[in-house]
Every structure is written in structure tokens, then in C-alpha cells.
Amino acid sequence: MRVAVTGTPGTGKTTATDRLADAWDGAEELRVVHLNDVIREEGFHDGADPDRGSLYADLDALAGWLDERADADVELVDSHLAHHLDADRVVVVRCRPDELKRRLTDRGETPAKARENAEAEALDVVLAEAVERHGFDAVYEVDATDRSPDDVADAVAAVVRGEREPSAGTVDFAGYL
Template sequence: MFIALTGTPGCGKTSVSGLLENEFGYRVVHLNELIKSENLFIEEDKQRDCVVTDLDVVQKRLSPIEEFENPVIIDSHMAHLIADISIVLRTAPGELKKRLEKRGYKPAKVDENIEAECLDVILVESVENCEMVFEVDTTGRSMSEVAEDVREIIDSISPGHPPLDKFKPGAFDWSGEIF
């Protein structure tokens, strides 16, 4: 079973997935690294500073991994496009902007990602593509705290556990920050 750990770039996916992998023993696929290292992309979009990925090729590459009994976490802003369960990390636009600028993102790329976060782009895609969707706020929180929330969600997915209402989608509305 694939569980997407997804969200707008800068929300903490890689930091949280690293904790889940190294401290808690979860199997994690760092999808963006895999795509680049194995050339699973169609082209480089220099204007948007990204690669265009062939998701069919990526799914074929990942299919042997899906056979594992334990859940496999896929870390990527597009993981929700190939997983059945999605955990969407969310960050308030002001904090997200600081994180992206600290990474050295170009102003246009910062704006594109802030707009995506405000418009719930990843959440909407997750709801459209996944059987189960959860949201976790990373704003002003340590990555350890966020990782604990993600672990709680993964534990709740097991059969016989009730769904976690506190992580149900739709809790955040940052659209007012761009309109």
C-alpha cells in the first residue's frame, strides 16, 4: 500500500519523511530523487525550473515496491497522483514564503507555490485521486511533531480503527491571502 506524503514544496515533506524513515523505520520512497536519478521524466521545463514527469513510467517503476505488506510512504508533491491514501502537509503562506526564499527559489517559483497552497491545489488533486485524504498543519511546528501526527494517521488506517476527524480535509482556507 502506498501512502502519499504530499504538499506544496516547502511544507516539510522531505524532513518529515526522513524522520519517519530514520527514526521510526518506515519504508520511504523519495520520489523526486528517484525520478531524477533514473531519468523518469520527459523533459526539463527551464522556465518553471522543474522536470515534466511521465507518471505511467513512474508507476511501472514503483509497482514491485507496492507488494510489501507494510505501507510504503511516497515523499513528493505529486505522490498523491499514484497513491491510494494521501497525507497532505499544509503551511500558512507567510511561513511557506520564508521557507522557499531561504531555499533560494526564484520569486516567480515562490509565487507559483504560494498560489498553489492558497488555492488548495494538492488537496483538491488528492481528493480527486485518492480513497482517503488527511491534512496536517506544519505551520510553526517542529518536524517531530508533524511526524507524530503522520504516524497517528498511518496507525489509524489499519482495519478496525475509526477515521481521525481531526485530520479530515478542508480545515485550512488561505484563499483570502491571494484575493
């Protein structure tokens, strides 16, 4: 089973998937794939955006790479791009835009990039893309704003284990705008 763990940069995806991998006690083998690392390490990109410094990911190459290595019972695919790939379930990690903006500036992002990502979060950009590709029945939202990384990891684990119902559309940050 492939579970895409996606969301706007800074929401807590990577921390949550790492915590889940460390605490996993399921009978199934669990593997975490951090797509942003794979893009850089394997060269699955077509250069960098000169304004943002981010790489233009080659999603077809990523999809092929993932399919060739699909050997774990559960594969968590972590990236703000993960929802663009095939997955059985999609977890969209969310964060209140003002908090997201703070997190991004604290980790050194420019104010413009932090503002752009906060606005994308308020507009549900990643959620809308995930629902469009995978449908409402496969998308789960997790609001990480006031939750510890371990709590977010537990919420992702509940999705993996089938203990949560799909929940696309339950988080609303439109008031930020």
C-alpha cells in the same frame, strides 16, 4: 499499505518522512520513497520546463516502478506529485502561504517561484487534486506552519497507524489571496 505524503514544495514533506523513518517503532516494515529523487535517478521524465527548471515527470513509469518494488508493509511516497499515484491514504502537508514563501526564498528559490507556490497553497491546488483522485475519506491534512518536523512526523505516523480521521478541507489559507 501505500501512503502518499504530498503538498506544495516547501511544506516539509521530505523532512517529516525522513524523521518518521528514523523514529519508526511500528511492527510493520516502513520504507520511504522520495519520488523526486527517483524521477532524476531513474530518468522518469520527459525533459525540463525551460521557465521553471523542473522536470516533466513520467507518472506511468513511476507507478510501474513503485508497483514492482512494493515489498514493505508500509510505503511512504514523498513528493508534490505523490497524490497522482495509487495510494491507500494521502497526507497533504500544508503551510501558511507567507511562511511557505519565506521557506522557499530561504532555500534559494526565485521570488516568482516562491510566490507561485504560495498562491497554489492558498488555492488548495494539491488538496483539490488529492481529493479529486482519492476522495474525502482517504485524505488527511496536516498544517506544518507552526509545528516542528517531529510533530509533523508524528501526525503522519498517526495517519499510518489509523489513529486519525480523514480531514480534507480543515485547513484554510484563502485569506492570503
